[in-house]
Amino acid sequence: MKLKGTLLAAVLLLVLIHLQISEAIWFPWYFHRYGLEPHSARHKGAGGGGGSVTAPAAPSGKQTMPAGGAKDKNKGGPTCPPGYELKDPKSVREAGSATRICDDNPVLMQLARLYVVSPERIVLLLAQPSLVDSCAEIRDVLANIHAATSKCVLTPDNIYGKLSDGLDYFKEVVCEGDCEGSSRKRFAGLLEAQNCIREMRTDMIECEAPPDWYETRNKSKLCQIYNDVLDCYYTRAAMLCGIESAKQLRSFAADSMGRAMNQKCEVSKKLPRVDNAMPSMATSSSPMGMAIFTLVLIVIFC
Template sequence: KLRIERNRFTREALKCDENQLMTYLAELQVTNPESLLLIASYKDLDHLCRRIAGNLDSIDIFLQTCTPLPQDHLYMQLIAGLRVLSTKLCVECSYQKSYQKYLSCFHELHTEYIDCAGPADWTENMAHNELCNEYKSIADCYYTKSAMLCGIKAAKIMKELVVRVINGIIDTHCPEVRKNPTIPNPMPESVFSKGTIARCFVHNLNHILTWMTKLLYY
């Protein structure tokens, strides 16, 4: 019995410290799945990639010294999502090139993307249908905001990242997520290429037209 207790204590002692994992994630301001997507809208992609790589190296070294937490633990989910984000943004050259084209526009939306966040711990505590509905709501939010300011092509590029990252976090099949919402007044690609001032003008005009339409129907 004493040997069993000693073995149990040893296994418990070797479990990875949650606080240490939280510290590694907090260094990148990663606290939930949506925050992984938020950091992707930082302006300097090269700097972000270096920070993510260094952070993942530290995490991997730490995980070799202890017994990892279960894969469905939030911190392990976020680490898995961080690996996907790193691969997608920093390793896949063709995607990185496409993403870089619209990065300045995504950066302008950084604060607005915060509105796309789901409820706390939504990846852990929801039934399948509810989880898929929340997932689609988040993906549609990113797609819509990106389309309105950056155009449909940009929205598809952002949506691709959203889906890849969240799929790397949750172990649930949600086919409806692949369907894109209809955007009534997306930013024309021709306007996007003219720069920030033109985008802002059209973006604000679209908001005014939408508001006036609702007012007329009301």
């Protein structure tokens, strides 16, 4: 009997050694009342994890505490040692609802209306026959996307969410009515060359990268393809619309495509050499003609 008591004491000592201090000071009392029953099992009735568990009879004639857990939830109660307070199931549900992940299918369906299936297809919207009609549809698409994601969130790396960001930038630069906006001023030359850009539709499609290129996790490869597309835009635009329009198209494409990608890429500062570039609109037209053309553009877009 004495040997048995010694062995039991040794086992308890080994258990106490592996417990944290806040847990260890509770263990002898807890073991004396409830035996080796897991603490989490005693809260099944209160936490909704199943039926209530009846605690084993307390030795030494002491009354067993209720299996439902502590009376005072804030203080933990006599049956909840420090670190074992249960969370209110209601608060867990409310916390989870604030970060509910959106179903991205509605976003995909809206982008499909504009055939925006890649970052390049955002840039291709510049070549639409009527920017006025395109902008009206773009606004409607973005409004529907914002409505579909108003009570949930898309994951930061969601492809369709990133394409929506790029489309939103397109709307800000091309479609917004504020002619004094900084972005619109920056790309004024690009909008002036709209007739020429419209003729580049086939060339811009030929500049597009292979499908799903923007989904690769290889950043070096991704950024190389990204800059290749930008250089292709520049070269084709320089030959058809002039160097200045080509620079603005390349810059706009870099901004809009960059917002539609999960990884940030540095835009190469080295421009491709174009020997047979088209003379710019400013040098090929008379000052009077340019003034009239600019006035017409202001009336149309502003």
